[in-house]
Structures are given as structure tokens and as C-alpha cells.
Amino acid sequence: xxxxxxxxxxxxxxxxxxxxxxxxxxxxxxxxxxxxxxxxxxxxxxxxxxxxxxxxxxxxxxxxxxxxxxxxxxxxxxxxxxxxxxxxxxxxxxxxxxxxxxxxxxxxxxx
Amino acid sequence: xxxxxxxxxxxxxxxxxxxxxxxxxxxxxxxxxxxxxxxxxxxxxxxxxxxxxxxxxxxxxxxxxxxxxxxxxxxxxxxxxxxxxxxxxxxxxxxxxxxxxxxxxxxxxxxxxxxxx
Numbered sequence: 001x002x003x004x005x006x007x008x009x010x011x012x013x014x015x016x017x018x019x020x021x022x023x024x025x026x027x028x029x030x031x032x033x034x035x036x037x038x039x040x041x042x043x044x045x046x047x048x049x050x051x052x053x054x055x056x057x058x059x060x061x062x063x064x065x066x067x068x069x070x071x072x073x074x075x076x077x078x079x080x081x082x083x084x085x086x087x088x089x090x091x092x093x094x095x096x097x098x099x100x101x102x103x104x105x106x107x108x109x110x111x
Numbered sequence: 112x113x114x115x116x117x118x119x120x121x122x123x124x125x126x127x128x129x130x131x132x133x134x135x136x137x138x139x140x141x142x143x144x145x146x147x148x149x150x151x152x153x154x155x156x157x158x159x160x161x162x163x164x165x166x167x168x169x170x171x172x173x174x175x176x177x178x179x180x181x182x183x184x185x186x187x188x189x190x191x192x193x194x195x196x197x198x199x200x201x202x203x204x205x206x207x208x209x210x211x212x213x214x215x216x217x218x219x220x221x222x223x224x225x226x227x228x
Contacts, residue, residue, distance in 0.1 A: 097161065097166060098165075098167050103152055104152070
């Protein structure tokens with residue numbers, strides 16, 4: 001079945017350093033979504049990417065969707081302590097409502 | 112917009128007992144999803160509804176799990192004859208699917224944490 005893998009599993013950075021998490025799917029995706037989950041909280045939607053090669057920015061966050069629509073990345077520039085949490089990618093292989101989540105990348109930021 | 116509401120927040124029960132969780136989605140949302148999340152993992156898809164119709168169910172879901180959304184509003188997830196491996200956070204999410212834009216963001220509830228003794 002469809003699998004979505006994320007690396008790294010954990011990342012510790014000094015405040016101000018950059019951070020990147022990578023997401024790879026075993027199948028071609030119709031779209032990919034990114035969510036953030038704070039410790040003790042629930043996943044919160046960040047963004048959706050649909051087009052091959054798409055790049056979207058939200059302030060210090062940059063999201064990319066690969067040309068083959070099988071991979072994606074999230075890059076945070078100049079991390080802040082408020083960026084702490086687990087970042088999940090979640091992909092769909094068709095127009096079904098079913099989302100497959102990656103295992104997540106947990107970001108710790110040292111002040 | 113009161114968000115997605117789940118009840119109870121915590122459930123502790125003995126192995127072999129049946130449990131039922133409730134989810135109230137955002138009122139105008141027609142899709143409702145159930146996920147299971149264990150520590151260090153992403154949400155694992157269980158099933159989803161569009162209105163009252165259950166459109167997809169994970170093959171990983173055993174016959175002990177059943178979900179309903181009888182009137183297309185709230186949903187219940189029942190686990191029969193619970194096992195230790197059922198201990199997890201059960202998350203509900205809802206979204207609004209429209210003909211032109213079926214894949215909208217999912218809004219999650221705070222979850223029900225199930226502990227099996």
C-alpha cells in the first residue's frame with residue numbers, strides 16, 4: 001500500500017539556525033498537505049501543494065512539491081522557539097479523501 | 112465556529128471491555144475522518160465519511176472497530192473487546208469537500224486518549 005516516509009525523525013537546532021524536513025512517497029501523489037503538532041496538541045493544517053514543482057512560502061516557511069509529485073520538503077529559515085513541534089506531511093494518491101501521514105519530524109529549538 | 116469536539120478526552124478501561132467515542136465536527140463540514148495516533152508516529156487513517164456514507168475503511172482496521180455517522184453530523188467510533196494494542200490517541204477530523212475542490216484542509220479535534228489496563 002501507499003507509504004509516506006519522513007526524515008529526519010528528530011532535529012535539534014540552535015535558535016536562528018535553519019531546519020529542513022523531507023517527505024517521500026512510494027506512489028505519485030495528487031496533492032500533499034503539511035501539518036504541525038505542538039506537544040500535547042493536535043495536528044494543525046499549514047499548507048497544501050497540488051502542482052508539480054510548486055513552491056509556496058509562509059513567512060519563514062518554504063514548502064516544495066517535487067517535479068514527480070513523489071516528494072516534498074519544508075524549510076524553516078532562522079528558527080524560533082515558537083517553531084517547536086512535530087511537522088507531518090500527508091499525501092493523497094488520488095482524489096480519495098484518504099490522507100496518509102508520514103511519521104513526522106520533531107523539531108527542538110535551543111534558545 | 113466551535114471547532115471539532117471529541118468526547119471523552121480520556122478513557123481508561125480493562126481489556127475486553129467495549130468503548131465508544133464521539134466526535135462532533137465543524138457544523139458545515141461534510142467529511143469526517145477517524146485516525147489513531149501512537150507516540151512518535153503520525154496519525155494513522157482508520158475511516159472516513161462523506162455525509163452519512165462511510166466511503167473508505169482502512170484494511171488495517173479489524174472487525175472489532177466500527178464507526179457510524181447516522182445523520183451526517185456527529186460520528187461514533189466503537190471498539191469491541193478491547194486489547195492492549197488498542198491503547199492510543201484517537202483523533203477525529205473534519206473538512207468541507209466541494210465538487211470543484213474535494214481536498215480541503217482537515218481540522219482536528221483534541222482526541223480521545225484510550226488506555227487499556
